Amino acid sequence: MSTNDPTRNRTALVLVDPATEVRSSVLELLTIARGLGRVEAVTLEAPTVEVLAQLGAYGVETVHQAEVPTDALAAAGGDGARHLPSVVGATLAAAVRRTDADVVLAPATFGAKEAAALAAHVLGAGLVIDAAAVGEDEAGRVVAGKRVFAGAWDTRCVVTADVAVLTVRANAVVPEPAAAPVATEVDPLPVALPGTAGVVVTSREVKERAPSRPTLEEAAVVVAGGRGTGGDFGPVEKFADAVGAAVGASRDAVFEGWFDRYIGQTGVTIAPRLYVGAGISGAPHHRGGMQASQVIVAVNADPEAPIFEICDFAVVGDLTDVLPQAAAAIRAHRDA
Amino acid sequence: MRIVVAVKYVPDINADRRFVDCRVDRDPGVGTLNELDENALEAALRILDALPEDERAASEVVALTVAPADGDVALRKSFQMGVDRAVRVTDDALAGSDYFGTAAALAAGVRRLEADGAPVDLVITGMAALDGLGSVVPALVAAELGRPAITLAKKVDVADGTLTVGRETDEASETLTAPLPAVLSVADTANTPRMPNFKLIMAARTKQIEEWSAADLGLDPAAVGAAGARTEAVSATPRPARPEVELVVDKGEGGTALAEYLIRNELV
Numbered sequence: 130m131s132t133n134d135p136t137r138n139r140t141a142l143v144l145v146d147p148a149t150e151v152r153s154s155v156l157e158l159l160t161i162a163r164g165l166g167r168v169e170a171v172t173l174e175a176p177t178v179e180v181l182a183q184l185g186a187y188g189v190e191t192v193h194q195a196e197v198p199t200d201a202l203a204a205a206g207g208d209g210a211r212h213l214p215s216v217v218g219a220t221l222a223a224a225v226r227r228t229d230a231d232v233v234l235a236p237a238t239f240g241a242k243e244a245a246a247l248a249a250h251v252l253g254a255g256l257v258i259d260a261a262a263v264g265e266d267e268a269g270r271v272v273a274g275k276r277v278f279a280g281a282w283d284t285r286c287v288v289t290a291d292v293a294v295l296t297v298r299a300n301a302v303v304p305e306p307a308a309a310p311v312a313t314e315v316d317p318l319p320v321a322l323p324g325t326a327g328v329v330v331t332s333r334e335v336k337e338r339a340p341s342r343p344t345l346e347e348a349a350v351v352v353a354g355g356r357g358t359g360g361d362f363g364p365v366e367k368f369a370d371a372v373g374a375a376v377g378a379s380r381d382a383v384f385e386g387w388f389d390r391y392i393g394q395t396g397v398t399i400a401p402r403l404y405v406g407a408g409i410s411g412a413p414h415h416r417g418g419m420q421a422s423q424v425i426v427a428v429n430a431d432p433e434a435p436i437f438e439i440c441d442f443a444v445v446g447d448l449t450d451v452l453p454q455a456a457a458a459i460r461a462h463r464d465a
Numbered sequence: 466m467r468i469v470v471a472v473k474y475v476p477d478i479n480a481d482r483r484f485v486d487c488r489v490d491r492d493p494g495v496g497t498l499n500e501l502d503e504n505a506l507e508a509a510l511r512i513l514d515a516l517p518e519d520e521r522a523a524s525e526v527v528a529l530t531v532a533p534a535d536g537d538v539a540l541r542k543s544f545q546m547g548v549d550r551a552v553r554v555t556d557d558a559l560a561g562s563d564y565f566g567t568a569a570a571l572a573a574g575v576r577r578l579e580a581d582g583a584p585v586d587l588v589i590t591g592m593a594a595l596d597g598l599g600s601v602v603p604a605l606v607a608a609e610l611g612r613p614a615i616t617l618a619k620k621v622d623v624a625d626g627t628l629t630v631g632r633e634t635d636e637a638s639e640t641l642t643a644p645l646p647a648v649l650s651v652a653d654t655a656n657t658p659r660m661p662n663f664k665l666i667m668a669a670r671t672k673q674i675e676e677w678s679a680a681d682l683g684l685d686p687a688a689v690g691a692a693g694a695r696t697e698a699v700s701a702t703p704r705p706a707r708p709e710v711e712l713v714v715d716k717g718e719g720g721t722a723l724a725e726y727l728i729r730n731e732l733v
């Protein structure tokens with residue numbers, strides 16, 4: 130690197146929330162951040178030992194842990210309020226001010242998007258939502274690549290403000306630890322809550338994540354079931370387990386009560402290496418959330434199913450025949 | 466009760482959506498009301514429907530958009546669903562706004578409505594605009610107005626000056642409250658938008674749409690539009706079409722063919 134390399138003095142902050150588990154989306158953010166400059170992390174709570182070890186492995190020397198006034202937090206409903214976008218946003222802004230960072234990276238969850246927007250608002254920063262790639266131009270300005278219109282267009286935009294705040298979608302890069310691990314220190318970061326918050330969390334029930342399967346938004350392989358399952362997700366889940374995939378659904382299947390999370394424009398947006406849709410017609414709303422997948426495969430009984438228009442490989446057939454046969458063949462191949 | 470619903474004019478997701486010179490092509494042939502804003506309109510109308518008759522008579526729902534003149538399509542549709550008033554903020558100075566410029570214009574529109582009449586108790590938005598899928602404008606409008614925001618509502622209650630919302634995030638099931646005035650975004654799971662009846666469709670044709678400029682709202686032209694934007698699009702290119710699909714008709718070996726495809730391409 131030359132001495133006038135703009136990356137050398139850059140500090141990139143990565144939002145790690147929650148700080149109680151290592152998420153692959155966070156490891157991706159840390160990997161991207163290291164490519165931009167020095168990396169520091171921001172948390173809303175004490176990181177667990179595992180999280181700290183991972184942060185060290187990914188080159189993070191400093192974790193800025195928010196210290197929110199307890200009375201303000203109590204007024205907002207206690208511990209559950211810690212993850213409100215207004216609190217996270219205020220924390221990110223405070224961390225930027227303390228560190229003089231010029232880049233903030235956050236994952237692409239709804240909550241993180243809002244927090245990123247609120248931080249960018251008070252900082253006068255440029256905001257990019259759901260970048261698929263992050264780099265810089267010759268002038269040292271942050272440049273983000275985005276996939277839009279259901280993955281049909283590639284756009285690039287530069288951040289013209291001094292500070293860039295970006296949310297980055299999962300599967301943008303392959304996580305890579307630093308060349309050598311570093312010791313990680315946790316620094317308390319005093320955060321004043323914005324007076325206008327006014328929002329009180331009166332109840333909060335944290336959702337369990339299925340421990341045996343990768344999470345939908347982060348998985349490299351996703352198998353999704355739709356109305357064509359007729360309500361039986363058994364074949365979809367068994368096939369998913371044979372290929373080590375996360376399971377998702379169409380919105381219709383979720384509205385029927387057959388599954389809990391759906392993929393699509395208003396559900397989870399995914400961009401895995403492989404997407405397999407079974408008994409899903411491929412409505413534009415659904416496509417909007419998965420069309421950026423690298424390889425798209427479908428199983429559908431209708432030879433005219435619209436999803437075939439965007440597939441790399443497809444089987445016209447009954448998913449209750451096709452999926453179990455495929456799962457068995459994959460297991461046999463693996464055991465061979 | 467006075468409610469403003471922010472509605473966006475976007476290209477229909479079923480149409481061939483494109484960029485021209487790095488900006489979303491707003492070809493009026495394919496422009497429409499952002500579908501997710503129908504959930505916002507429905508939420509607003511339900512709050513008013515639940516009021517006693519005299520209170521309902523003293524209440525109003527105003528649809529507000531920041532759009533070029535073609536954006537009237539979105540406002541006509543809002544009239545068809547039953548809003549009382551529709552306002553379009555249009556100005557060359559607003560072209561090329563980023564999220565902050567849009568939020569500033571929407572907030573200024575709300576303030577202008579308040580300057581001319583009663584306070585606005587609620588600003589309701591959709592969960593996302595289907596062109597950019599940002600899901601950040603509601604929180605930013607709230608920040609501009611200095612009011613609390615609750616987003617992605619699945620269940621909405623308004624009583625005694627308090628907004629109570631049930632919602633499902635990726636992380637948790639939550640109940641949140643905020644004092645009015647507040648900003649609310651509703652998820653697509655919140656309700657099923659009503660079908661306009663014949664009477665409303667006919668009436669919507671002749672309803673007046675009010676138009677305000679940036680100057681009417683006291684917006685600094687340097688702070689909004691392309692001039693105030695903190696990001697700049699530098700390229701937009703259509704992705705190459707996917708290669709022709711490899712289609713196998715299952716005659717007893719479809720599953721095996723699927724497995725072979727995945728193994729051959731090292732996907733499993």
Ligand SMILES: Cc1cc2nc3c(=O)[nH]c(=O)nc-3n(C[C@H](O)[C@H](O)[C@H](O)COP(=O)(O)OP(=O)(O)OC[C@H]3O[C@@H](n4cnc5c(N)ncnc54)[C@H](O)[C@@H]3O)c2cc1C
Pocket residue numbers: 354355356357358378379380381382391392393394395396407408409410411412413414415418428429430431434446447448449500501653
């Ligand atoms: C505002 C709005 C937002 C929306 N957002 C989303 C979203 O984010 N995500 C989403 O998914 N949807 C969304 N939708 C709904 C979307 O428009 C479609 O209705 C939905 O995706 C269809 O689900 P499906 O493909 O499971 O059902 P269908 O369209 O009914 O398709 C079922 C398919 O299964 C096939 N099939 C039937 N039996 C079998 C069998 N035995 N084996 C194999 N195939 C079989 C059929 O041929 C058919 O193609 C939204 C809708 C609206 C209005």
Ligand SMILES: Nc1ncnc2c1ncn2[C@@H]1O[C@H](COP(=O)(O)O)[C@@H](O)[C@H]1O
Pocket residue numbers: 470471472473474499501502505529530531532567571589590591592593594595597598599600601602603
């Ligand atoms: N130009 C606009 N005019 C009116 N409302 C808008 C505009 N842009 C965004 N909104 C509102 O904000 C919501 C979220 O938009 P976004 O943050 O852009 O995804 C939309 O569903 C609309 O209710």
